[in-house]
Amino acid sequence: MKNFNKKIIFFIFLLTILISRNTFASTILLKPSTTQISIGEQFYVDVMINPYGKTINGIEGTIAYDSAKIKFDHPEESGSQISLWIERPRVNDTGDQIEFGGIIPNGFSGVIDPFNQKEKLPGQVIRLIFEGKESGIFNIGTANFYITLNDGLGTMDKIDSENLILKVNTNIDKIIYKSKNITSPTLTAEVVKNENLNNNKYTLIFEAHDEGSGIKEIIIKEGNRNWKKAESPYLLIDQSRNSIIMLQATNFVGQSIVLNIERLPYDFYKPLNIFLLIILMLVLYFLIKKIYEKNKNETI
Protein backbone atom coordinates (compact mmCIF):
# COMPACT_ATOMS: atom_id res chain seq x y z
CA MET A 1 0.00 0.00 0.00
CA LYS A 2 2.90 2.33 0.91
CA ASN A 3 4.49 1.56 -2.44
CA PHE A 4 1.18 2.26 -4.18
CA ASN A 5 0.94 5.73 -2.55
CA LYS A 6 4.52 6.51 -3.59
CA LYS A 7 3.61 5.68 -7.18
CA ILE A 8 0.60 7.98 -7.08
CA ILE A 9 2.75 10.83 -5.70
CA PHE A 10 5.36 10.15 -8.40
CA PHE A 11 2.63 10.08 -11.04
CA ILE A 12 1.18 13.45 -9.90
CA PHE A 13 4.70 14.94 -9.82
CA LEU A 14 5.39 13.70 -13.35
CA LEU A 15 2.03 14.98 -14.54
CA THR A 16 2.75 18.47 -13.14
CA ILE A 17 6.21 18.60 -14.72
CA LEU A 18 4.98 17.44 -18.13
CA ILE A 19 1.92 19.68 -18.21
CA SER A 20 3.93 22.76 -17.23
CA ARG A 21 6.62 21.97 -19.81
CA ASN A 22 4.40 21.10 -22.75
CA THR A 23 1.39 23.35 -22.36
CA PHE A 24 2.58 26.60 -20.86
CA ALA A 25 6.23 27.29 -21.57
CA SER A 26 7.97 28.02 -24.83
CA THR A 27 11.24 26.16 -25.06
CA ILE A 28 14.71 27.10 -26.20
CA LEU A 29 16.59 24.25 -27.83
CA LEU A 30 20.33 24.11 -28.42
CA LYS A 31 21.29 21.90 -31.35
CA PRO A 32 25.02 21.34 -31.89
CA SER A 33 26.48 20.25 -35.24
CA THR A 34 28.61 17.72 -33.33
CA THR A 35 29.18 16.59 -29.75
CA GLN A 36 32.88 15.59 -30.15
CA ILE A 37 35.06 18.49 -31.24
CA SER A 38 38.74 18.60 -32.15
CA ILE A 39 41.08 21.41 -31.13
CA GLY A 40 40.95 23.96 -33.97
CA GLU A 41 37.68 22.58 -35.36
CA GLN A 42 34.84 25.02 -35.97
CA PHE A 43 31.35 23.80 -35.07
CA TYR A 44 27.99 25.43 -34.63
CA VAL A 45 25.18 25.48 -32.11
CA ASP A 46 21.72 26.36 -33.42
CA VAL A 47 19.64 28.26 -30.88
CA MET A 48 16.05 27.24 -31.70
CA ILE A 49 12.72 28.24 -30.21
CA ASN A 50 9.55 26.18 -30.00
CA PRO A 51 6.61 28.39 -28.94
CA TYR A 52 4.29 25.36 -28.54
CA GLY A 53 1.27 26.98 -30.16
CA LYS A 54 1.74 30.48 -28.75
CA THR A 55 2.56 33.41 -31.02
CA ILE A 56 5.67 35.26 -29.89
CA ASN A 57 7.29 38.38 -31.38
CA GLY A 58 10.31 39.31 -29.26
CA ILE A 59 13.32 37.44 -27.88
CA GLU A 60 16.12 38.66 -25.68
CA GLY A 61 18.69 36.32 -24.23
CA THR A 62 22.17 35.25 -23.31
CA ILE A 63 24.09 32.09 -24.18
CA ALA A 64 26.82 31.23 -21.70
CA TYR A 65 29.83 29.11 -22.73
CA ASP A 66 33.14 27.94 -21.32
CA SER A 67 35.67 30.35 -22.83
CA ALA A 68 38.58 28.22 -21.58
CA LYS A 69 37.55 25.31 -23.78
CA ILE A 70 36.03 27.02 -26.84
CA LYS A 71 36.14 30.42 -28.48
CA PHE A 72 33.26 32.18 -30.20
CA ASP A 73 33.96 32.88 -33.88
CA HIS A 74 30.87 34.57 -35.31
CA PRO A 75 27.06 34.45 -35.45
CA GLU A 76 25.14 33.44 -38.59
CA GLU A 77 21.85 35.33 -38.77
CA SER A 78 20.66 34.15 -42.18
CA GLY A 79 18.20 31.43 -41.13
CA SER A 80 16.92 33.36 -38.14
CA GLN A 81 13.26 34.09 -37.50
CA ILE A 82 14.39 37.42 -36.09
CA SER A 83 14.29 39.92 -38.91
CA LEU A 84 15.15 43.03 -36.89
CA TRP A 85 17.89 42.98 -34.29
CA ILE A 86 17.65 45.27 -31.29
CA GLU A 87 21.07 43.97 -30.28
CA ARG A 88 23.06 41.92 -32.75
CA PRO A 89 24.74 38.86 -31.16
CA ARG A 90 27.94 39.96 -29.45
CA VAL A 91 30.28 38.67 -26.75
CA ASN A 92 29.94 40.54 -23.45
CA ASP A 93 32.77 42.12 -21.45
CA THR A 94 33.58 38.95 -19.49
CA GLY A 95 34.09 37.09 -22.77
CA ASP A 96 32.02 34.03 -21.88
CA GLN A 97 28.48 35.09 -22.78
CA ILE A 98 26.80 36.00 -26.06
CA GLU A 99 23.96 38.51 -25.75
CA PHE A 100 21.33 39.29 -28.35
CA GLY A 101 17.78 40.53 -28.82
CA GLY A 102 15.39 41.08 -31.67
CA ILE A 103 11.82 41.08 -32.92
CA ILE A 104 9.73 39.05 -35.33
CA PRO A 105 7.27 41.49 -36.97
CA ASN A 106 3.69 40.16 -36.71
CA GLY A 107 4.79 37.16 -34.69
CA PHE A 108 5.97 33.58 -34.93
CA SER A 109 4.09 30.46 -33.84
CA GLY A 110 6.31 27.72 -35.28
CA VAL A 111 7.43 26.84 -38.79
CA ILE A 112 4.96 25.12 -41.10
CA ASP A 113 6.49 22.46 -43.33
CA PRO A 114 3.93 22.25 -46.18
CA PHE A 115 4.93 18.64 -46.85
CA ASN A 116 4.45 17.59 -43.24
CA GLN A 117 1.85 19.70 -41.43
CA LYS A 118 1.34 17.35 -38.49
CA GLU A 119 2.95 19.82 -36.13
CA LYS A 120 4.79 23.12 -36.35
CA LEU A 121 8.56 23.01 -36.17
CA PRO A 122 10.88 25.06 -33.95
CA GLY A 123 12.36 28.15 -35.60
CA GLN A 124 15.98 29.19 -35.59
CA VAL A 125 16.88 32.20 -33.46
CA ILE A 126 20.58 32.27 -34.30
CA ARG A 127 23.43 29.96 -35.35
CA LEU A 128 26.56 30.47 -33.25
CA ILE A 129 29.89 29.33 -34.69
CA PHE A 130 32.55 28.28 -32.15
CA GLU A 131 36.03 26.78 -32.35
CA GLY A 132 37.59 24.10 -30.12
CA LYS A 133 40.43 25.56 -28.03
CA GLU A 134 41.42 23.20 -25.21
CA SER A 135 40.50 19.57 -24.51
CA GLY A 136 37.89 18.73 -21.90
CA ILE A 137 34.17 18.61 -21.18
CA PHE A 138 32.28 21.92 -21.24
CA ASN A 139 28.79 23.43 -21.03
CA ILE A 140 26.84 25.73 -23.30
CA GLY A 141 23.59 26.95 -21.80
CA THR A 142 20.90 29.58 -21.86
CA ALA A 143 20.74 32.37 -19.29
CA ASN A 144 18.37 35.33 -18.82
CA PHE A 145 16.03 34.51 -21.68
CA TYR A 146 12.87 36.57 -22.18
CA ILE A 147 10.19 36.34 -24.84
CA THR A 148 7.16 38.51 -25.53
CA LEU A 149 3.78 37.43 -26.85
CA ASN A 150 2.34 38.92 -30.05
CA ASP A 151 -0.71 40.28 -28.20
CA GLY A 152 -0.26 44.02 -28.73
CA LEU A 153 0.61 44.50 -25.06
CA GLY A 154 4.14 43.11 -25.01
CA THR A 155 3.27 40.50 -22.40
CA MET A 156 6.40 38.73 -21.15
CA ASP A 157 6.23 34.94 -21.19
CA LYS A 158 8.26 32.33 -19.41
CA ILE A 159 10.71 30.12 -21.20
CA ASP A 160 12.41 26.88 -20.25
CA SER A 161 16.19 26.89 -20.07
CA GLU A 162 18.50 24.49 -21.87
CA ASN A 163 22.00 23.24 -21.26
CA LEU A 164 24.38 21.26 -23.48
CA ILE A 165 27.36 19.19 -22.41
CA LEU A 166 29.97 18.77 -25.16
CA LYS A 167 33.58 17.63 -25.34
CA VAL A 168 36.73 18.94 -26.97
CA ASN A 169 39.02 15.97 -27.76
CA THR A 170 42.79 16.05 -27.57
CA ASN A 171 43.33 15.68 -31.33
CA ILE A 172 44.06 18.76 -33.42
CA ASP A 173 42.09 19.20 -36.63
CA LYS A 174 41.73 22.56 -38.36
CA ILE A 175 38.22 22.51 -39.85
CA ILE A 176 36.69 25.81 -40.96
CA TYR A 177 32.89 26.17 -40.93
CA LYS A 178 31.41 27.03 -44.31
CA SER A 179 27.80 28.08 -44.94
CA LYS A 180 25.85 25.71 -47.22
CA ASN A 181 23.98 28.41 -49.12
CA ILE A 182 25.85 31.06 -51.06
CA THR A 183 23.71 34.08 -51.85
CA SER A 184 24.33 37.77 -52.48
CA PRO A 185 23.55 40.27 -49.76
CA THR A 186 20.76 42.81 -50.10
CA LEU A 187 20.83 46.31 -48.68
CA THR A 188 18.21 49.03 -48.21
CA ALA A 189 18.90 52.48 -46.78
CA GLU A 190 17.15 55.77 -46.24
CA VAL A 191 18.18 59.16 -44.87
CA VAL A 192 15.63 60.47 -42.36
CA LYS A 193 15.17 63.47 -40.09
CA ASN A 194 13.00 63.07 -37.02
CA GLU A 195 12.68 65.06 -33.82
CA ASN A 196 13.09 61.90 -31.75
CA LEU A 197 16.17 60.65 -33.56
CA ASN A 198 19.57 62.31 -33.03
CA ASN A 199 17.94 65.68 -32.25
CA ASN A 200 16.39 66.01 -35.70
CA LYS A 201 19.73 65.65 -37.49
CA TYR A 202 20.15 63.72 -40.75
CA THR A 203 20.40 60.04 -39.86
CA LEU A 204 20.97 57.08 -42.14
CA ILE A 205 18.91 53.99 -41.40
CA PHE A 206 19.68 50.76 -43.18
CA GLU A 207 19.03 47.04 -43.16
CA ALA A 208 21.20 44.36 -44.76
CA HIS A 209 20.22 40.73 -45.32
CA ASP A 210 21.91 37.67 -46.68
CA GLU A 211 19.91 34.46 -46.85
CA GLY A 212 23.06 32.33 -47.11
CA SER A 213 26.06 33.03 -44.91
CA GLY A 214 24.71 36.19 -43.27
CA ILE A 215 26.07 39.73 -43.04
CA LYS A 216 29.63 40.04 -41.76
CA GLU A 217 30.16 43.78 -41.92
CA ILE A 218 28.62 47.06 -43.01
CA ILE A 219 30.89 50.01 -43.77
CA ILE A 220 30.17 53.60 -44.79
CA LYS A 221 31.99 56.34 -46.70
CA GLU A 222 30.79 59.94 -46.63
CA GLY A 223 32.31 62.04 -49.42
CA ASN A 224 36.12 62.01 -49.19
CA ARG A 225 36.18 60.60 -45.69
CA ASN A 226 37.58 57.10 -45.03
CA TRP A 227 35.47 53.95 -44.91
CA LYS A 228 34.37 53.00 -41.40
CA LYS A 229 32.08 50.49 -39.72
CA ALA A 230 28.48 51.59 -39.29
CA GLU A 231 25.43 50.53 -37.34
CA SER A 232 21.86 51.65 -38.00
CA PRO A 233 20.70 54.28 -37.07
CA TYR A 234 23.87 56.17 -38.15
CA LEU A 235 24.25 59.91 -37.52
CA LEU A 236 25.69 61.46 -40.68
CA ILE A 237 28.87 63.51 -40.19
CA ASP A 238 28.08 65.78 -43.13
CA GLN A 239 24.82 67.40 -42.02
CA SER A 240 24.79 69.64 -45.11
CA ARG A 241 24.05 66.47 -47.13
CA ASN A 242 26.42 67.66 -49.82
CA SER A 243 28.44 64.43 -49.76
CA ILE A 244 27.70 61.27 -51.67
CA ILE A 245 27.22 58.43 -49.17
CA MET A 246 28.43 54.94 -50.03
CA LEU A 247 27.26 52.01 -47.95
CA GLN A 248 28.71 48.54 -48.35
CA ALA A 249 27.45 45.26 -46.87
CA THR A 250 29.65 42.15 -47.04
CA ASN A 251 28.61 38.58 -46.25
CA PHE A 252 30.72 35.84 -44.68
CA VAL A 253 31.77 34.41 -48.07
CA GLY A 254 33.11 37.79 -49.13
CA GLN A 255 30.37 38.94 -51.49
CA SER A 256 29.47 42.61 -51.25
CA ILE A 257 26.83 45.05 -52.29
CA VAL A 258 27.39 48.81 -52.48
CA LEU A 259 24.61 51.36 -52.28
CA ASN A 260 25.12 54.99 -53.34
CA ILE A 261 22.96 57.59 -51.66
CA GLU A 262 22.99 60.81 -53.63
CA ARG A 263 23.55 64.16 -51.97
CA LEU A 264 20.71 66.63 -51.71
CA PRO A 265 20.18 68.76 -54.83
CA TYR A 266 21.88 72.13 -54.41
CA ASP A 267 19.42 74.56 -52.87
CA PHE A 268 20.01 77.75 -54.80
CA TYR A 269 17.35 79.67 -52.91
CA LYS A 270 18.67 79.06 -49.41
CA PRO A 271 18.93 82.42 -47.49
CA LEU A 272 22.71 82.03 -47.16
CA ASN A 273 23.09 81.43 -50.90
CA ILE A 274 20.97 84.47 -51.74
CA PHE A 275 23.10 86.59 -49.39
CA LEU A 276 26.32 85.33 -50.99
CA LEU A 277 24.86 86.03 -54.44
CA ILE A 278 24.05 89.64 -53.49
CA ILE A 279 27.60 90.10 -52.15
CA LEU A 280 29.02 88.63 -55.37
CA MET A 281 26.84 90.89 -57.51
CA LEU A 282 27.91 93.96 -55.49
CA VAL A 283 31.58 93.03 -55.83
CA LEU A 284 31.11 92.57 -59.58
CA TYR A 285 29.24 95.87 -59.83
CA PHE A 286 32.02 97.81 -58.07
CA LEU A 287 34.72 96.01 -60.08
CA ILE A 288 33.04 96.84 -63.39
CA LYS A 289 32.43 100.40 -62.22
CA LYS A 290 36.07 100.80 -61.24
CA ILE A 291 37.29 99.43 -64.58
CA TYR A 292 34.83 101.66 -66.42
CA GLU A 293 35.98 104.75 -64.50
CA LYS A 294 39.62 103.86 -65.02
CA ASN A 295 39.05 103.50 -68.77
CA LYS A 296 37.12 106.77 -68.79
CA ASN A 297 39.96 108.65 -67.03
CA GLU A 298 42.55 107.19 -69.42
CA THR A 299 40.45 108.34 -72.39
CA ILE A 300 40.26 111.89 -70.98
Added chain:
Amino acid sequence: MAKMVLNNLILVFIFMLLQAPSFVVAYQIMSGPSIITISAQVNPSGGDGGGGGGGGTNLPTTVNFSGMAYPNSKVVILNNGTIAATTVADPSARFSVSINNLATNTYNFSVYGEDINGIKSITFSFPVYVTSGTTINIGGIFLSPTVDVDKSEVKQGDPLLIFGQSIPNTSLDIIFHSDLAILKNTKTDDDGLYKYNMNTAPLVYGSHIVKSQTKVDEEVMAVSREVPFIVGLVSKLKDDTNICGTLRGDLNCDSKVNLVDFSIMAYWYKRINPPAKIDLNRDKKVTLVDFSIMAYNWTG
Protein backbone atom coordinates in the same frame (compact mmCIF):
# COMPACT_ATOMS: atom_id res chain seq x y z
CA MET B 1 -3.59 -6.43 -10.30
CA ALA B 2 -4.03 -2.81 -9.10
CA LYS B 3 -0.28 -2.35 -9.42
CA MET B 4 -0.33 -3.51 -13.02
CA VAL B 5 -3.29 -1.25 -13.89
CA LEU B 6 -1.53 1.72 -12.30
CA ASN B 7 1.70 1.02 -14.19
CA ASN B 8 -0.19 0.86 -17.48
CA LEU B 9 -2.12 4.01 -16.57
CA ILE B 10 1.12 5.89 -15.93
CA LEU B 11 2.51 4.78 -19.30
CA VAL B 12 -0.67 5.80 -21.15
CA PHE B 13 -0.71 9.24 -19.48
CA ILE B 14 2.98 9.85 -20.15
CA PHE B 15 2.39 8.97 -23.81
CA MET B 16 -0.63 11.32 -24.01
CA LEU B 17 1.24 14.19 -22.38
CA LEU B 18 4.21 13.78 -24.68
CA GLN B 19 1.77 14.09 -27.58
CA ALA B 20 0.27 17.30 -26.14
CA PRO B 21 2.32 19.85 -28.15
CA SER B 22 1.22 18.47 -31.51
CA PHE B 23 -2.41 18.54 -30.41
CA VAL B 24 -2.16 22.20 -29.36
CA VAL B 25 -0.48 23.18 -32.63
CA ALA B 26 -3.05 21.41 -34.75
CA TYR B 27 -5.79 23.31 -32.95
CA GLN B 28 -4.06 26.62 -33.57
CA ILE B 29 -3.87 25.98 -37.29
CA MET B 30 -7.56 25.18 -37.50
CA SER B 31 -8.68 28.03 -35.25
CA GLY B 32 -7.05 30.81 -37.25
CA PRO B 33 -8.89 33.56 -39.10
CA SER B 34 -10.67 30.86 -41.06
CA ILE B 35 -9.87 27.36 -42.19
CA ILE B 36 -6.59 28.16 -43.83
CA THR B 37 -5.40 25.44 -46.15
CA ILE B 38 -1.77 24.94 -46.99
CA SER B 39 -0.83 22.64 -49.81
CA ALA B 40 2.43 22.07 -51.65
CA GLN B 41 3.61 20.41 -54.80
CA VAL B 42 7.00 19.70 -56.30
CA ASN B 43 7.36 21.49 -59.62
CA PRO B 44 8.03 19.27 -62.68
CA SER B 45 11.48 20.76 -63.23
CA GLY B 46 12.86 19.45 -59.95
CA GLY B 47 13.01 20.05 -56.22
CA ASP B 48 13.41 17.59 -53.44
CA GLY B 49 10.26 18.11 -51.39
CA GLY B 50 10.16 17.34 -47.74
CA GLY B 51 11.93 19.05 -44.96
CA GLY B 52 15.49 18.62 -46.14
CA GLY B 53 15.98 20.90 -49.03
CA GLY B 54 18.70 21.44 -51.54
CA GLY B 55 20.28 24.73 -52.20
CA GLY B 56 19.29 25.12 -55.88
CA THR B 57 17.99 28.56 -56.70
CA ASN B 58 17.30 28.15 -60.44
CA LEU B 59 14.22 26.00 -59.96
CA PRO B 60 10.88 27.85 -60.09
CA THR B 61 9.66 28.37 -56.54
CA THR B 62 6.34 30.04 -55.82
CA VAL B 63 4.18 30.77 -52.83
CA ASN B 64 0.55 31.61 -53.72
CA PHE B 65 -1.75 33.40 -51.28
CA SER B 66 -5.52 33.58 -51.75
CA GLY B 67 -8.56 34.44 -49.70
CA MET B 68 -11.11 37.12 -48.87
CA ALA B 69 -10.41 40.75 -47.92
CA TYR B 70 -12.76 43.69 -48.67
CA PRO B 71 -14.13 44.75 -52.10
CA ASN B 72 -11.49 46.65 -54.12
CA SER B 73 -9.22 46.90 -51.07
CA LYS B 74 -5.45 46.80 -50.84
CA VAL B 75 -3.90 43.55 -49.59
CA VAL B 76 -0.26 43.52 -48.49
CA ILE B 77 2.04 40.50 -48.18
CA LEU B 78 5.13 40.91 -46.02
CA ASN B 79 8.18 38.67 -46.12
CA ASN B 80 10.17 38.83 -42.87
CA GLY B 81 8.66 42.24 -42.14
CA THR B 82 9.35 43.78 -45.56
CA ILE B 83 6.63 44.40 -48.16
CA ALA B 84 7.02 41.61 -50.74
CA ALA B 85 3.82 42.11 -52.77
CA THR B 86 0.62 44.12 -52.85
CA THR B 87 -2.60 43.44 -54.70
CA VAL B 88 -6.15 44.72 -54.91
CA ALA B 89 -9.09 42.47 -54.07
CA ASP B 90 -11.82 42.15 -56.70
CA PRO B 91 -15.36 43.57 -56.18
CA SER B 92 -16.41 40.34 -54.45
CA ALA B 93 -13.44 40.77 -52.02
CA ARG B 94 -11.42 37.84 -53.38
CA PHE B 95 -7.68 38.25 -53.71
CA SER B 96 -4.77 36.15 -54.89
CA VAL B 97 -1.12 37.04 -55.11
CA SER B 98 2.14 35.16 -55.70
CA ILE B 99 5.73 35.51 -54.56
CA ASN B 100 8.36 33.95 -56.80
CA ASN B 101 12.09 33.27 -56.99
CA LEU B 102 12.63 32.12 -53.42
CA ALA B 103 15.57 30.04 -52.25
CA THR B 104 15.28 27.14 -49.81
CA ASN B 105 14.76 28.74 -46.43
CA THR B 106 12.20 29.53 -43.76
CA TYR B 107 10.15 32.63 -44.55
CA ASN B 108 7.86 34.47 -42.19
CA PHE B 109 5.02 35.67 -44.44
CA SER B 110 2.33 38.01 -43.11
CA VAL B 111 -0.90 39.22 -44.71
CA TYR B 112 -3.04 42.24 -43.92
CA GLY B 113 -5.68 44.32 -45.67
CA GLU B 114 -6.49 48.00 -45.72
CA ASP B 115 -10.10 49.11 -46.08
CA ILE B 116 -11.60 52.05 -48.01
CA ASN B 117 -10.86 54.38 -45.03
CA GLY B 118 -7.26 53.20 -44.66
CA ILE B 119 -8.03 51.15 -41.55
CA LYS B 120 -5.90 48.02 -41.35
CA SER B 121 -7.04 44.49 -40.55
CA ILE B 122 -5.31 42.25 -38.03
CA THR B 123 -2.16 40.78 -39.56
CA PHE B 124 -1.89 37.03 -39.97
CA SER B 125 1.48 35.31 -40.06
CA PHE B 126 2.60 32.12 -41.80
CA PRO B 127 6.16 31.03 -41.06
CA VAL B 128 6.67 28.52 -43.87
CA TYR B 129 9.57 26.29 -44.79
CA VAL B 130 10.01 26.75 -48.55
CA THR B 131 11.93 24.22 -50.57
CA SER B 132 13.38 25.33 -53.88
CA GLY B 133 11.45 23.92 -56.86
CA THR B 134 8.08 23.70 -55.14
CA THR B 135 4.77 25.56 -55.29
CA ILE B 136 3.07 26.27 -51.99
CA ASN B 137 -0.57 27.38 -51.87
CA ILE B 138 -1.83 29.18 -48.78
CA GLY B 139 -5.57 29.51 -49.32
CA GLY B 140 -8.71 30.27 -47.35
CA ILE B 141 -7.25 33.39 -45.73
CA PHE B 142 -10.17 35.40 -44.33
CA LEU B 143 -9.07 38.86 -43.23
CA SER B 144 -10.66 40.27 -40.10
CA PRO B 145 -13.27 43.02 -40.52
CA THR B 146 -12.12 46.57 -39.85
CA VAL B 147 -13.80 48.68 -37.20
CA ASP B 148 -13.73 52.29 -36.02
CA VAL B 149 -15.93 54.76 -34.12
CA ASP B 150 -16.82 58.38 -34.90
CA LYS B 151 -16.22 59.70 -31.36
CA SER B 152 -13.34 59.25 -28.95
CA GLU B 153 -15.71 60.22 -26.12
CA VAL B 154 -19.49 60.03 -26.25
CA LYS B 155 -21.99 61.68 -23.93
CA GLN B 156 -24.06 58.98 -22.26
CA GLY B 157 -27.26 58.62 -24.29
CA ASP B 158 -25.81 60.14 -27.49
CA PRO B 159 -25.46 57.84 -30.50
CA LEU B 160 -22.05 56.34 -31.30
CA LEU B 161 -21.41 55.40 -34.92
CA ILE B 162 -19.51 52.15 -35.43
CA PHE B 163 -18.33 51.50 -38.96
CA GLY B 164 -15.93 49.40 -40.99
CA GLN B 165 -15.63 46.96 -43.86
CA SER B 166 -15.71 43.21 -44.44
CA ILE B 167 -16.86 40.90 -47.22
CA PRO B 168 -20.07 42.01 -49.05
CA ASN B 169 -23.56 41.06 -47.89
CA THR B 170 -22.67 39.16 -44.78
CA SER B 171 -23.89 39.06 -41.20
CA LEU B 172 -21.66 40.89 -38.73
CA ASP B 173 -21.68 41.07 -34.94
CA ILE B 174 -20.62 44.19 -33.07
CA ILE B 175 -19.51 43.46 -29.52
CA PHE B 176 -19.24 46.09 -26.77
CA HIS B 177 -17.14 45.12 -23.80
CA SER B 178 -18.59 46.94 -20.84
CA ASP B 179 -19.43 45.51 -17.43
CA LEU B 180 -21.50 43.09 -19.43
CA ALA B 181 -20.80 42.29 -23.06
CA ILE B 182 -23.45 43.74 -25.41
CA LEU B 183 -23.86 42.13 -28.80
CA LYS B 184 -25.53 43.83 -31.79
CA ASN B 185 -25.97 42.43 -35.25
CA THR B 186 -25.85 44.16 -38.62
CA LYS B 187 -25.15 43.35 -42.26
CA THR B 188 -22.57 44.59 -44.75
CA ASP B 189 -23.70 46.14 -48.04
CA ASP B 190 -22.59 45.34 -51.61
CA ASP B 191 -19.28 47.12 -50.96
CA GLY B 192 -18.71 45.27 -47.72
CA LEU B 193 -19.33 48.44 -45.71
CA TYR B 194 -21.31 48.50 -42.50
CA LYS B 195 -22.55 51.19 -40.11
CA TYR B 196 -24.30 50.86 -36.79
CA ASN B 197 -25.64 53.64 -34.59
CA MET B 198 -25.36 52.54 -30.98
CA ASN B 199 -27.57 54.06 -28.33
CA THR B 200 -25.08 54.61 -25.49
CA ALA B 201 -27.73 55.02 -22.75
CA PRO B 202 -27.20 51.44 -21.45
CA LEU B 203 -23.41 51.92 -21.25
CA VAL B 204 -21.94 53.00 -17.92
CA TYR B 205 -19.53 55.95 -17.56
CA GLY B 206 -15.93 55.00 -18.23
CA SER B 207 -13.73 53.24 -20.80
CA HIS B 208 -15.17 50.73 -23.22
CA ILE B 209 -13.99 48.79 -26.23
CA VAL B 210 -15.80 47.66 -29.34
CA LYS B 211 -14.91 45.03 -31.90
CA SER B 212 -16.69 43.29 -34.76
CA GLN B 213 -16.75 39.75 -36.04
CA THR B 214 -17.83 38.36 -39.37
CA LYS B 215 -20.12 35.38 -39.55
CA VAL B 216 -20.60 33.13 -42.55
CA ASP B 217 -23.13 30.29 -42.27
CA GLU B 218 -23.50 31.03 -38.53
CA GLU B 219 -19.78 30.43 -38.00
CA VAL B 220 -17.46 33.16 -36.75
CA MET B 221 -14.82 33.60 -39.41
CA ALA B 222 -12.72 36.51 -38.21
CA VAL B 223 -12.58 38.98 -35.34
CA SER B 224 -11.42 42.60 -35.72
CA ARG B 225 -9.06 44.68 -33.62
CA GLU B 226 -10.50 46.30 -30.50
CA VAL B 227 -11.25 50.03 -30.64
CA PRO B 228 -11.46 52.01 -27.38
CA PHE B 229 -13.93 54.81 -26.57
CA ILE B 230 -15.12 56.63 -23.46
CA VAL B 231 -18.66 57.20 -22.23
CA GLY B 232 -18.59 60.56 -20.44
CA LEU B 233 -20.35 63.88 -19.98
CA VAL B 234 -19.56 65.36 -23.40
CA SER B 235 -19.24 64.06 -26.94
CA LYS B 236 -15.91 64.55 -28.73
CA LEU B 237 -15.45 63.67 -32.37
CA LYS B 238 -12.44 61.50 -33.14
CA ASP B 239 -9.48 63.56 -34.38
CA ASP B 240 -8.63 61.97 -37.72
CA THR B 241 -5.76 64.39 -38.25
CA ASN B 242 -3.91 62.80 -35.35
CA ILE B 243 -2.84 59.77 -37.37
CA CYS B 244 -0.13 58.89 -34.84
CA GLY B 245 -2.78 57.94 -32.34
CA THR B 246 -4.37 55.26 -34.48
CA LEU B 247 -1.40 52.94 -34.98
CA ARG B 248 0.79 52.21 -31.95
CA GLY B 249 4.42 52.18 -32.98
CA ASP B 250 4.00 54.69 -35.82
CA LEU B 251 6.61 57.02 -34.35
CA ASN B 252 7.11 59.28 -37.39
CA CYS B 253 3.38 59.63 -38.13
CA ASP B 254 3.38 58.27 -41.71
CA SER B 255 0.60 55.70 -41.06
CA LYS B 256 3.13 52.87 -41.29
CA VAL B 257 5.08 50.91 -38.74
CA ASN B 258 8.35 49.98 -40.43
CA LEU B 259 12.14 50.18 -40.34
CA VAL B 260 12.12 53.95 -39.77
CA ASP B 261 10.03 53.58 -36.61
CA PHE B 262 12.14 50.63 -35.50
CA SER B 263 15.30 52.73 -35.93
CA ILE B 264 13.85 55.58 -33.88
CA MET B 265 12.96 53.17 -31.08
CA ALA B 266 16.34 51.38 -31.34
CA TYR B 267 18.04 54.77 -30.85
CA TRP B 268 16.31 55.08 -27.44
CA TYR B 269 16.96 51.49 -26.36
CA LYS B 270 18.59 51.55 -22.89
CA ARG B 271 18.81 55.39 -22.94
CA ILE B 272 17.40 57.39 -20.07
CA ASN B 273 14.26 59.55 -20.28
CA PRO B 274 12.84 58.42 -23.63
CA PRO B 275 10.09 60.65 -25.09
CA ALA B 276 6.59 59.54 -24.08
CA LYS B 277 5.77 58.86 -27.74
CA ILE B 278 8.56 56.24 -27.97
CA ASP B 279 7.89 54.61 -24.59
CA LEU B 280 4.78 52.71 -25.72
CA ASN B 281 4.00 51.03 -22.38
CA ARG B 282 4.74 54.19 -20.35
CA ASP B 283 7.28 52.62 -17.97
CA LYS B 284 9.87 55.37 -18.60
CA LYS B 285 12.29 53.07 -20.46
CA VAL B 286 12.50 51.44 -23.88
CA THR B 287 12.68 47.68 -23.52
CA LEU B 288 11.72 44.51 -25.38
CA VAL B 289 8.10 45.18 -24.34
CA ASP B 290 7.96 48.41 -26.41
CA PHE B 291 9.50 46.63 -29.39
CA SER B 292 6.94 43.85 -28.99
CA ILE B 293 4.04 46.33 -29.17
CA MET B 294 5.64 47.76 -32.31
CA ALA B 295 6.11 44.28 -33.83
CA TYR B 296 2.40 43.51 -33.28
CA ASN B 297 1.38 46.62 -35.26
CA TRP B 298 4.01 46.17 -37.99
CA THR B 299 2.87 47.16 -41.51
CA GLY B 300 6.17 47.06 -43.40
